Amino acid sequence: MSFDWYPLWNSLRIAAISCVLVFFLGIFFAYYAARLPRAVKGMLDVILTLPMVLPPTVCGYFLLLIFGMKRPLGIFLLKFGIKFVMTWYGGVLAASVVAFPLMYRTARGAFESFDQTLAYSGQTLGLSNTYIFWRIRMPACRQGILAGTVLAFARALGEYGATSMLIGYTPGRTATISTTVYQLWRTNDEKGAMFWVLINLAISTVVLLTVNMLEARQKKAVKA
Amino acid sequence: MSLIVDIHRALGSFRLDVRFEAENGVTCLLGASGCGKSFTLKCIAGIEKPDSGHIELDGTVLYDSERHINLPPQKRQVGYLFQNYALFPNMTVRQNILCGLHREKNRAEKERKLKEMLKLMQLEGLENHKPAQLSGGQQQRVALARIMVNEPRLLMLDEPFSALDAHLRDSLKIELRDMLQRFGHEVLMVTHSREEAYNMSSRIAVMDRGRLLTIKDTKDLFADPGSIPAAVLTGCKNIVPARKVGDREVEVPDWGIRLQTAQEVRDGLAAIGIRAHYFNTQTRQNRFPITYVEEMEEPFELILQFRYAGQTADSPPVWWRLSKEKRPGEFPEALGISPANILLLYE
Numbered sequence: 001m002s003f004d005w006y007p008l009w010n011s012l013r014i015a016a017i018s019c020v021l022v023f024f025l026g027i028f029f030a031y032y033a034a035r036l037p038r039a040v041k042g043m044l045d046v047i048l049t050l051p052m053v054l055p056p057t058v059c060g061y062f063l064l065l066i067f068g069m070k071r072p073l074g075i076f077l078l079k080f081g082i083k084f085v086m087t088w089y090g091g092v093l094a095a096s097v098v099a100f101p102l103m104y105r106t107a108r109g110a111f112e113s114f115d116q117t118l119a120y121s122g123q124t125l126g127l128s129n130t131y132i133f134w135r136i137r138m139p140a141c142r143q144g145i146l147a148g149t150v151l152a153f154a155r156a157l158g159e160y161g162a163t164s165m166l167i168g169y170t171p172g173r174t175a176t177i178s179t180t181v182y183q184l185w186r187t188n189d190e191k192g193a194m195f196w197v198l199i200n201l202a203i204s205t206v207v208l209l210t211v212n213m214l215e216a217r218q219k220k221a222v223k224a
Numbered sequence: 225m226s227l228i229v230d231i232h233r234a235l236g237s238f239r240l241d242v243r244f245e246a247e248n249g250v251t252c253l254l255g256a257s258g259c260g261k262s263f264t265l266k267c268i269a270g271i272e273k274p275d276s277g278h279i280e281l282d283g284t285v286l287y288d289s290e291r292h293i294n295l296p297p298q299k300r301q302v303g304y305l306f307q308n309y310a311l312f313p314n315m316t317v318r319q320n321i322l323c324g325l326h327r328e329k330n331r332a333e334k335e336r337k338l339k340e341m342l343k344l345m346q347l348e349g350l351e352n353h354k355p356a357q358l359s360g361g362q363q364q365r366v367a368l369a370r371i372m373v374n375e376p377r378l379l380m381l382d383e384p385f386s387a388l389d390a391h392l393r394d395s396l397k398i399e400l401r402d403m404l405q406r407f408g409h410e411v412l413m414v415t416h417s418r419e420e421a422y423n424m425s426s427r428i429a430v431m432d433r434g435r436l437l438t439i440k441d442t443k444d445l446f447a448d449p450g451s452i453p454a455a456v457l458t459g460c461k462n463i464v465p466a467r468k469v470g471d472r473e474v475e476v477p478d479w480g481i482r483l484q485t486a487q488e489v490r491d492g493l494a495a496i497g498i499r500a501h502y503f504n505t506q507t508r509q510n511r512f513p514i515t516y517v518e519e520m521e522e523p524f525e526l527i528l529q530f531r532y533a534g535q536t537a538d539s540p541p542v543w544w545r546l547s548k549e550k551r552p553g554e555f556p557e558a559l560g561i562s563p564a565n566i567l568l569l570y571e
Contacts, residue, residue, distance in 0.1 A: 124297050
């Protein structure tokens with residue numbers, strides 16, 4: 001029997017897709033939250049950041065409350081063939097929820113340090129708001145947003161709590177690296193567990209090196 | 225070519241009520257920081273919104289609260305030079321200026337206008353530099369180039385020299401003044417510096433705590449500020465309460481003297497102002513005995529402080545400023561002042 005690489009593939013695809021989702025959602029909320037009145041902003045900020053401080057199992061519990069097969073939304077979605085429980089794309093949902101605050105907060109920090117007069121001068125020159133956002137604001141905040149994206153990717157890749165609550169562990173279907181490690185350890189396959197642990201270590205190291213490199217470049221850019 | 229501004233806004237305890245009209249030439253909004261002058265520029269540019277009012281440029285209504293008109297900044301064709309120049313840091317000089325040319329669709333024409341502006345602004349050879357690699361003066365020229373190629377109908381300058389070193393300021397003032405004269409449209413400039421206002425503008429609007437006090441030709445304003453805030457802003461050092469006692473005579477209780485004036489005194493006089501340069505050892509008119517208090521030396525001038533013989537103890541000493549070579553050998557016993565040099569300041 002050939003070696004089962006499915007957990008690696010599944011983890012990478014879950015992390016990649018949630019990373020893309022969280023990238024756009026995080027930027028969207030970071031950008032618009034900054035323009036809301038203070039009271040609304042404070043409330044929204046708490047709600048959007050909660051998944052970062054809650055235990056992931058609690059996030060998973062809430063996800064089951066909302067998308068569970070006996071819950072109204074779960075039943076409704078099933079009519080369209082969408083089922084988040086015990087499916088690999090349920091893993092995308094779980095990972096996105098947990099990784100979202102990392103992107104949101106980093107992007108918000110980057111946007112808040114953006115010099116607003118740049119946007120104003122773009123407007124008085126007649127540049128469209130879309131142009132200003134993508135060609136002036138985003139490049140100016142590039143380093144912060146990239147760092148947020150990498151962090152969100154790493155968090156999504158390592159997600160365990162919410163994932164195991166929502167999609168469990170089915171070899172070849174919902175298994176991810178982190179749930180596989182636990183499963184192998186539980187069934188006394190210490191060597192197998194060690195193998196996946198090493199894979200995970202390798203990926204995380206690369207990710208952290210990337211973050212450090214980006215931060216160093218940011219510091220250099222600030223100095224210049 | 226005309227600009228009509230009439231805006232109102234309440235911000236906590238601060239009230240802004242500004243109303244003025246400006247025509248061709250350089251008009252300067254002169255006021256202390258926090259008086260609302262930058263906010264006024266931002267309202268004209270459409271970056272900020274007043275509570276109510278009306279803004280019109282060359283017959284186009286930019287903002288009207290009653291008719292619910294509020295054009296976005298993109299549609300106002302108003303150039304705005306920010307204090308920090310607001311160059312896009314991720315773009316080169318070339319790309320920055322091309323941002324101002326985005327309406328020009330013809331490629332050859334775009335390139336021609338770019339080249340022309342680079343030459344005019346003496347920026348040739350710097351096309352591929354990033355803003356961070358430029359000096360303050362070069363940054364200002366890039367920012368102006370970017371605005372000028374955009375062909376605005378009105379150019380607004382927000383404290384254009386505040387980000388520059390003092391030694392650069394004077395040479396850039398001359399450069400900028402010549403450029404503004406070539407521009408041929410209206411220019412609205414904001415500054416808290418009376419020298420800059422005097423150097424650059426043909427008309428000055430004096431602002432004080434959210435209100436526009438007067439708008440006058442520059443020379444007229446310095447000759448006759450008319451109000452206490454305007455006298456302070458034009459650099460008058462000696463301002464003292466006074467009351468009318470005759471058609472051409474005022475009494476200054478704090479100094480214990482009466483002064484003859486050249487101008488007829490109207491009712492509602494609040495104070496008089498005497499510029500520190502205008503005291504004279506020779507003048508016979510308005511001559512009163514004085515005593516020396518102290519002095520301060522400047523590079524080329526001397527500030528002597530004195531008190532009038534009958535001056536009350538709690539009123540500050542009077543400033544007399546003169547060039548060093550004119551320093552009298554002995555401190556004079558009395559000083560005179562020409563009646564024409566007494567500024568009448570009203571409520």
